[in-house]
Amino acid sequence: xxxxxxxxxxxxxxxxxxxxxxxxxxxxxxxxxxxxxxxxxxxxxxxxxxxxxxxxxxxxxxxxxxxxxxxxxxxxxxxxxxxxxxxxxxxxxxxxxxxxxxxxxxxxxxxxxxxxxxxxxxxxxxxxxxxxxxxxxxxxxxxxxxxxxxxxxxxxxxxxxxxxxxxxxxxxxxxxxxxxxxxxxxxxxxxxxxx
Amino acid sequence: xxxxxxxxxxxxxxxxxxxxxxxxxxxxxxxxxxxxxxxxxxxxxxxxxxxxxxxxxxxxxxxxxxxxxxxxxxxxxxxxxxxxxxxxxxxxxxxxxxxxxxxxxxxxxxxxxxxxxxxxxxxxxxxxxxxxxxxxxxxxxxxxxxxxxxxxxxxxxxxxxxxxxxxxxxxxxxxxxxxxxxxxxxxxxxxxxxxxxxxxxxxxxxxxxxxxxxxxxxxxxxxxxxxxxxxxxxxxxxxxxxxxxxxxxxxxxxxxxxxxxxxxxxxxxxxxxxxxxxxxxxxxxx
Ligand code: SF4
Ligand code: SF4
Numbered sequence: 001x002x003x004x005x006x007x008x009x010x011x012x013x014x015x016x017x018x019x020x021x022x023x024x025x026x027x028x029x030x031x032x033x034x035x036x037x038x039x040x041x042x043x044x045x046x047x048x049x050x051x052x053x054x055x056x057x058x059x060x061x062x063x064x065x066x067x068x069x070x071x072x073x074x075x076x077x078x079x080x081x082x083x084x085x086x087x088x089x090x091x092x093x094x095x096x097x098x099x100x101x102x103x104x105x106x107x108x109x110x111x112x113x114x115x116x117x118x119x120x121x122x123x124x125x126x127x128x129x130x131x132x133x134x135x136x137x138x139x140x141x142x143x144x145x146x147x148x149x150x151x152x153x154x155x156x157x158x159x160x161x162x163x164x165x166x167x168x169x170x171x172x173x174x175x176x177x178x179x180x181x182x183x184x185x186x187x188x189x190x191x192x193x194x195x
Numbered sequence: 196x197x198x199x200x201x202x203x204x205x206x207x208x209x210x211x212x213x214x215x216x217x218x219x220x221x222x223x224x225x226x227x228x229x230x231x232x233x234x235x236x237x238x239x240x241x242x243x244x245x246x247x248x249x250x251x252x253x254x255x256x257x258x259x260x261x262x263x264x265x266x267x268x269x270x271x272x273x274x275x276x277x278x279x280x281x282x283x284x285x286x287x288x289x290x291x292x293x294x295x296x297x298x299x300x301x302x303x304x305x306x307x308x309x310x311x312x313x314x315x316x317x318x319x320x321x322x323x324x325x326x327x328x329x330x331x332x333x334x335x336x337x338x339x340x341x342x343x344x345x346x347x348x349x350x351x352x353x354x355x356x357x358x359x360x361x362x363x364x365x366x367x368x369x370x371x372x373x374x375x376x377x378x379x380x381x382x383x384x385x386x387x388x389x390x391x392x393x394x395x396x397x398x399x400x401x402x403x404x405x406x407x408x409x410x411x412x413x414x415x416x417x418x419x420x421x422x423x424x425x426x427x428x429x430x431x432x433x434x435x436x437x438x439x440x441x442x443x444x445x446x447x448x449x450x451x452x453x454x455x456x457x458x459x460x461x462x463x464x465x466x467x468x469x470x471x472x473x474x475x476x477x478x479x480x481x
Contacts, residue, residue: 019247038380038381038397039381039386039393039397041393041396042390042393070386070390070393072341072381072383072384072386072393072397073240073243073244073341073384074341074345074381074384075341075342075345075346076341076345076379076381078345078346079344079345079346079347079355086346088346092243092244092245092247093247095244095245096244096245096246096247099245107389107390109389109390110386110389110390111245112389113241113385113388113389114240114241114244114245115241115245117239117240117241118238118241118242118245118246118249121235121236121238121241121242121253125235125236126204126207126234126235126236127204127205127208127236127239128204128208129204129205129208129209130208133388136388140389154430158426161467162209165464165465166211166465167208167209167210167211167212167465168208168209169207169208173207175233175234175235176233177233177235177256180256181235181253181256184249184252184253184256185238185242185246185249185253186246186249
């Protein structure tokens, strides 16, 4: 990634560790996290670079990176880091921070899926797949893309097969404690307030 | 034996086949499943990605709901749910637990990943005694994915780089589980929806290796892995320009087969890549 030349924020590490602790300062750049990461092919910063940038206070670069959004949350890096650094958890923290600071995701589909999913949970307390996917396709712009490319037919066929195989619940089954769920899960507009 | 059961949202929908197989084999083995009262979604990847506090609290509510029942064990078939429930209990029991507006109630049961539950010594012994139709000649690789094992701090796994539970189960059923290096490589999880190009590449890699190892099918314990590996085969084959098409079994379906349960074909009929022709060839279809 090209450096945008932003001013380093030397308090960044402290902010981060206050939300953790993630033990980022213990990184000795062995790159084991990156070696085992299955998603590097889609990343602009390698996982070890994310940690390094964070230590250097390059907050903007990290929060604007594609890496934090294409991370698959597979936990391989966290598991293998010889210094116990919680890299996958740091990726999550950065996503949440980016949302809170209003930094647009460079991979908007990923954020759209998370937001659609959480709105869905807020509604009934459980996910209802029947409305999750259509709304996500609409919200992420994938529907327009599918219509343009004609690939919507594949999806329609897949939906139809699921339906025929009775793998789609036809109606949501909301839980009783929906109010409680709403008090836990804020609406997307108010999300991103870290503990 | 009574156990508490947290099915999770997918098992009410696209993973209906997994749910059916679990309920049937548990019934067969005399394991009575009691659902967590009024359980909610664990929050899954979405919550831990953009709302950490809610991700802990959503999962924690389920644990408190589970504590209402007197059972000692909580069975969680979905590895992602399993992981989130464990992560919540870990978060609340550590120093920073005070950040959350939740306390865990006393009497939280032991949280089990389903494959590990059936992979214990005593379960395996009981299972092998009950096998009616050994799955001789079926060559599979077991694919564990991420969330049942990692991070071990949360999951409690001791063999996270080379898990064994499903391999042991499959062997107890008479099938051959082949060694392969991609047991715990990621299938892309929800990226299959948001970044299908990434998903196709990650899953294609798994097919490729399974094929090179000579596997006739892939066995999974996760409905997310199952749907990622089962539903997009045509597109992945088109992308890779190769034929793969392996059937993707839940380990519970293989248990049903070996236990001689007649309803197995109806579960299998819900897959996209139909496993029945392979079983037919092997003479393993009831
Ligand atoms: S594995 Fe850990 S110590 Fe090594 S580079 Fe990655 S974060 Fe740093
Ligand atoms: S959790 Fe993310 S960064 Fe870490 S290895 Fe997995 S995909 Fe890579």
